[in-house]
Amino acid sequence: MxxxxxxxxxxxxxxxxxxxxxxxxxxxxxxxxxxxxxxxxxxxxxxxxxxxxxxxxxxxxxxxxxxxxxxxxxxxxxxxxxxxxxxxxxxxxxxxxxxxxxxxxxxxxxxxxxxxxxxxxxxxxxxxxxxxxxxxxxxxxxxxxxxxxxxxxxxxxxxxxxxxxxxxxKELVDLPPFPLDALKxxxxxxxxxxxxxxxxxxxxxxxxxxxxxxxxxxxxxxxxxxxxxxTKQADANKETxxxxxxxxxxxxxxxxxxxxxxxxxxxxxxEDGPAWLTNGTYLIVRKIQMYIEVWDRTTLREQENTFGRHRASGAPLGQEKEHEKMDLARKNEQGDYVIPEDSHARIAFGDGKQKILRRPYSYADGMDPKTGSLDAGLLFLSFQQSPSTSFIPMQERLSRIDKLNEYTVHRGSAIFAIFPxxxxxxxxxxxxxx
Ligand code: HEM
Structure with a gap:
């Protein structure tokens, strides 16, 4: 500092x-x-x-x-x-x-x-x-x-x-409601x-x-x-x-x-949008509360299964390097997928065709007065060319299957066309x- x-x-x-x-x-x-x-x-x-x-x-x-x-x-x-x-x-x-x-x-x-x-x-x-x-x-x-x-x-x-x-x-319309949304x-x-x-x-x-x-x-x-x-100053190794x-x-x-x-x-x-938006993009914002106290009582194995990645290295489960491609076909001795079928990374990845640029920040807003727990989470920000063919189908899947839903709740949502x-x-x- x-x-x-x-x-x-x-x-x-x-x-x-x-x-x-x-x-x-x-x-x-x-x-x-x-x-x-x-x-x-x-x-x-x-x-x-x-x-x-x-x-x-x-x-x-x-x-x-x-x-x-x-x-x-x-x-x-x-x-x-x-x-x-x-x-x-x-x-x-x-x-x-x-x-x-x-x-x-x-x-x-x-x-x-x-x-x-x-x-x-x-x-x-x-x-x-x-x-x-x-x-x-x-x-x-x-x-x-x-x-x-x-x-x-x-x-x-x-x-x-x-x-x-x-x-x-056409793409600039309110997002559809997703299951489990608790928007305010x-x-x-x-x-x-x-x-x-x-x-x-x-x-x-x-x-x-x-x-x-x-x-x-x-x-x-x-x-x-x-x-x-x-802060980047606190992170000498410039990790993710x-x-x-x-x-x-x-x-x-x-x-x-x-x-x-x-x-x-x-x-x-x-060709993708109105001429005035050429070289612009669409921004989707989701304010996602994270139940951090519940998470903190969850075992490491359960946490890693939730994301489908190792906590220490960030590597896909069963693999060693953070940036290795996820091996989604790999099974363990019991015949189960090593990267669980309901894990966040697997569900978000889908068939690998939908891609968004995530640029999220954490937030911490003191205490939730109703529960006495910390009001904290993720200000999810993603930029994409076409919400209807990327973010929306991805969030449709995540809101139904993602194991992460046990620990998070979507409180806010917005979509904007970002000028060139x-x-x-x-x-x-x-x-x-x-
Ligand atoms: C509190 C909410 C969320 C948390 C804590 C979270 C956290 C994570 C983590 C830890 C990963 C694995 C590491 C990485 O590749 O970055 C990941 C991957 C990903 N997440 Fe989320 N995420 C959240 C919400 C969302 C939402 C709402 C979406 C989109 C609808 C999303 C889309 C993705 C995608 C596309 C990946 C990469 C999947 C891949 O190709 O491997 N996430 N997320």
């Missing part, structure tokens, strides 16, 4: 334009004030100008994930240590308001992902500061901010809210999602908070969830992270650097909102 801090310190000192410097630089009148006075289009130009200057700087910190690109960051990006996930309800009633919201968000997100405040120097004592301040002096911490829209943005209570109905993708309204759905991931929890929270603040009068929070993984049941989680996953795999299973391609990435001068959502 101490090393990471000093590491960050060095990077911070190397930054030509740090959050603090930009606060000074924004003394030109305050970015927030400029947004109000000139409209987001001009702000985009202004920020573009600043961004170009920053691009020219050879000394940008190396914990900055590029904001611009063909795809939004935060999907193929190596999972950061923390997530702050927010699902929003839109209160604005015009498409223009929606458009200007995304324009302002684009400006703010492009700044925050570079480790800069969303605007305004602390020069005007008569108005609240634009940036909430808790990330001042902190590096970008690999912050990524990923935006998407849910089915209810297009049609709600039968109403075509923003004249976007004809653009709603307060953890389900949403018009817009913001996934803020960073290697620092305060940087991730700051990003979501400031975007929510910008949304005032146009959108409100529907639900939010913070999540974590082990473990979930709260103590098992390596993420072993058999899509290889994000394999473009062929990503194009086949994650990114929406021209943008070039400088464009704004997130432009392909949909025009």
């Amino acid at each position: 101490a090393d990471y801090q000093s590491d960050k310190q060095t990077k911070r000192e190397g930054n030509a334009i740090s959050r603090r410097n930009l606060l000074k630089l924004a003394g030109v009148g305050g970015l927030g004030v400029i947004i109000g006075a000139t409209g987001a289009g001009s702000v985009l130009n202004l920020v573009e100008g600043e961004a170009k200057k920053m691009d020219a700087s050879p000394s940008l910190g190396n914990d900055i994930v590029p904001f611009y690109g063909k795809h939004q960051a935060g999907i193929a990006t190596e999972a950061q240590n923390h997530v702050y996930f927010a699902s929003l309800e839109v209160t604005a009633s015009s498409l223009d308001d929606l458009k200007s919201l995304f324009q302002e968000w684009t400006v703010a997100a492009s700044l925050m992902t570079q480790g800069q405040p969303v605007g305004e120097a602390l020069t005007n004592g008569y108005v609240p500061p634009k940036d909430t301040g808790e990330a001042e002096g902190l590096s970008a911490a690999n912050l990524t901010i990923t935006f998407g829209v849910g089915p209810s943005l297009f049609v709600k209570d039968g109403k075509d809210r923003f004249g976007l109905k004809s653009k709603q993708p 309204e307060e953890w389900t759905g949403g018009d817009i999602c913001i996934q803020a991931c960073a290697d620092d929890p305060q940087v991730a929270f700051h990003a979501a908070r400031n975007l929510l603040r910008i949304a005032r009068g146009k959108a409100i929070l529907h639900w939010a969830q913070a999540g974590f993984q082990r 992270p473990r979930n709260l049941f103590g098992f390596k989680d993420g072993t058999a996953n899509i290889n994000v650097v394999d473009d062929k795999e990503m194009n086949k299973h994650v990114w929406v391609q021209g 990435g943008i070039k400088k001068g464009e704004y997130i959502g432009q392909t949909l909102f025009g």
Whole structure:
């Protein structure tokens, strides 16, 4: 930890334009004030100008994930240590308001992902500061901010809210109910999602908070969830992270650097979806509570049979190496499958054709007051090109057969279409909102 801090310190000192410097630089009148006075289009130009200057700087910190690109960051990006996930309800009633919201968000997100405040120097004592301040002096911490829209943005209570109905993708519909679902309204759905991931929890929270603040009068929070993984700093061997049941989680996953795999299973391609979503994807979120106290009273053998993998190594049962292909045909002396027929990995794998990119985080939200046990689990996040032919059949199988169901319950659920990435001068959502 101490090393990471000093590491960050060095990077911070190397930054030509740090959050603090930009606060000074924004003394030109305050970015927030400029947004109000000139409209987001001009702000985009202004920020573009600043961004170009920053691009020219050879000394940008190396914990900055590029904001611009063909795809939004935060999907193929190596999972950061923390997530702050927010699902929003839109209160604005015009498409223009929606458009200007995304324009302002684009400006703010492009700044925050570079480790800069969303605007305004602390020069005007008569108005609240634009940036909430808790990330001042902190590096970008690999912050990524990923935006998407849910089915209810297009049609709600039968109403075509923003004249976007004809653009709603066939795949962007509420997930079907699955057996054993125990969903709560307060953890389900949403018009817009913001996934803020960073290697620092305060940087991730700051990003979501400031975007929510910008949304005032146009959108409100529907639900939010913070999540974590082990930090990379604590994991010298860079192993696969473990979930709260103590098992390596993420072993058999899509290889994000394999473009062929990503194009086949994650990114929406021209012929698969509406043109506005090309190079975007679909995100499925499930808030899954894990009964960790029950799990902790379960024998190691039972735990390993539940997942179909060894806890220590992460290898498939009866095998030695974590990344070995599962030998699903192998039987023991009693004639039973070594990887049990109801084990999570076997059922999730199915015939091996359905593939999703899992990017989950653990959560721990204190105590469940009803039971006195820990309220903890998994914020399951998966990205896929076609929910109807990947996640949905997979979850259908899992919800019926998976032995893991004895220890988990699905409390929340949502689906979002994740916009493609943008070039400088464009704004997130432009392909949909025009
Ligand atoms: C609390 C809930 C869950 C936990 C704790 C969990 C944990 C795990 C673990 C430990 C593995 C084995 C290691 C690995 O390959 O990453 C695994 C594999 C997998 N899980 Fe889950 N999982 C959960 C929910 C889900 C859900 C809801 C889905 C999708 C509907 C899913 C899909 C998969 C897939 C596709 C694999 C890889 C199977 C393979 O090809 O070997 N998991 N999960």
